[in-house]
Amino acid sequence: MPNTIHDSQVGLSERGALKAPASDAIWRVSPYDRLVVGVDGSGPSSGALAWAITYAADHGSELLLVHVVDDTWGVAGADYMADAQRRGIHVLDASRRRAVDAGVPHVQTELVHGRAPSVLSGAARPHDLLVVGSHRTGFLRGRSFGAASVYVVAAARSAVLVVPNLPYEGRQGVVVGISGSPTSDAALMQAAREAARTDQQLVLIHARPPVPHEESSSNGEYRASAARDVVARASAHALIDIPHLDLSSRVVADNVAPALLSASIDAAMLVIGRGQSEAPPNISTVVHDVLMNLNAPVLIVP
Numbered sequence: 001m002p003n004t005i006h007d008s009q010v011g012l013s014e015r016g017a018l019k020a021p022a023s024d025a026i027w028r029v030s031p032y033d034r035l036v037v038g039v040d041g042s043g044p045s046s047g048a049l050a051w052a053i054t055y056a057a058d059h060g061s062e063l064l065l066v067h068v069v070d071d072t073w074g075v076a077g078a079d080y081m082a083d084a085q086r087r088g089i090h091v092l093d094a095s096r097r098r099a100v101d102a103g104v105p106h107v108q109t110e111l112v113h114g115r116a117p118s119v120l121s122g123a124a125r126p127h128d129l130l131v132v133g134s135h136r137t138g139f140l141r142g143r144s145f146g147a148a149s150v151y152v153v154a155a156a157r158s159a160v161l162v163v164p165n166l167p168y169e170g171r172q173g174v175v176v177g178i179s180g181s182p183t184s185d186a187a188l189m190q191a192a193r194e195a196a197r198t199d200q201q202l203v204l205i206h207a208r209p210p211v212p213h214e215e216s217s218s219n220g221e222y223r224a225s226a227a228r229d230v231v232a233r234a235s236a237h238a239l240i241d242i243p244h245l246d247l248s249s250r251v252v253a254d255n256v257a258p259a260l261l262s263a264s265i266d267a268a269m270l271v272i273g274r275g276q277s278e279a280p281p282n283i284s285t286v287v288h289d290v291l292m293n294l295n296a297p298v299l300i301v302p
Contacts, residue, residue: 121155175260178205195245202248205249210253271301272301
């Protein structure tokens with residue numbers, strides 16, 4: 001069980017803290033050119049589509065629905081591939097009708113042959129949001145999703161939202177991991193937008209490994225003070241752009257991925273920076289570990 005070292009609440013008027021009317025609404029304007037959604041008719045895909053439809057309807061965003069026919073199954077013969085293509089067209093038609101009926105103004109569809117991770121990541125431009133469904137373990141195992149979500153995220157040039165196949169009723173809060181890095185700052189601002197859009201509390205989590213027993217008390221206090229500074233800076237940054245935010249923050253003595261997963265177990269969304277790794281799949285170990293243990297929709301920001 002992680003040890004919470006510091007907990008603060010900011011932006012709650014009933015507590016006399018900083019709260020102000022929204023400025024003209026940075027959060028009302030979508031940061032994404034369009035939403036690209038992988039659809040295959042499965043339960044996880046349906047959850048991803050539902051999230052994207054709600055977002056696109058709220059913002060008037062363009063929606064691109066992509067169905068992938070895995071051409072590695074071509075060895076099964078021409079009849080199989082023709083049937084797979086017919087099923088794909090049916091899935092796209094049904095998904096498009098669902099989006100149009102919900103009020104999404106601009107909906108396009110594409111049926112593409114290839115491997116799902118490379119097709120989906122290639123379909124999303126740098127300023128798009130790629131939305132994919134996932135089973136609880138973090139693997140995309142729908143009828144056309146045959147590779148792990150980590151490879152979709154690693155190959156993508158855009159932000160990626162991975163939506164696990166979980167119930168979402170009653171979930172509250174947008175959790176964001178902060179570290180003071182530029183990637184963390186980008187994740188913070190996307191999380192703040194989402195919290196404002198959905199009228200949720202924004203929860204800032206700064207995790208640091210527990211202090212070793214042999215470490216001096218003065219060094220431990222220095223690290224704790226530095227952690228509090230990271231949280232204070234991030235809180236101020238978020239409130240400058242969206243001053244009406246309901247915001248809380250915690251410094252947690254734990255490794256980063258477990259701390260974020262614990263904080264987001266009942267959250268509406270977890271937002272993290274993508275980070276980098278020198279070894280394949282070229283994403284940070286935090287992103288990898290979170291995706292392999294999904295317990296909430298996770299937005300990975302490049």
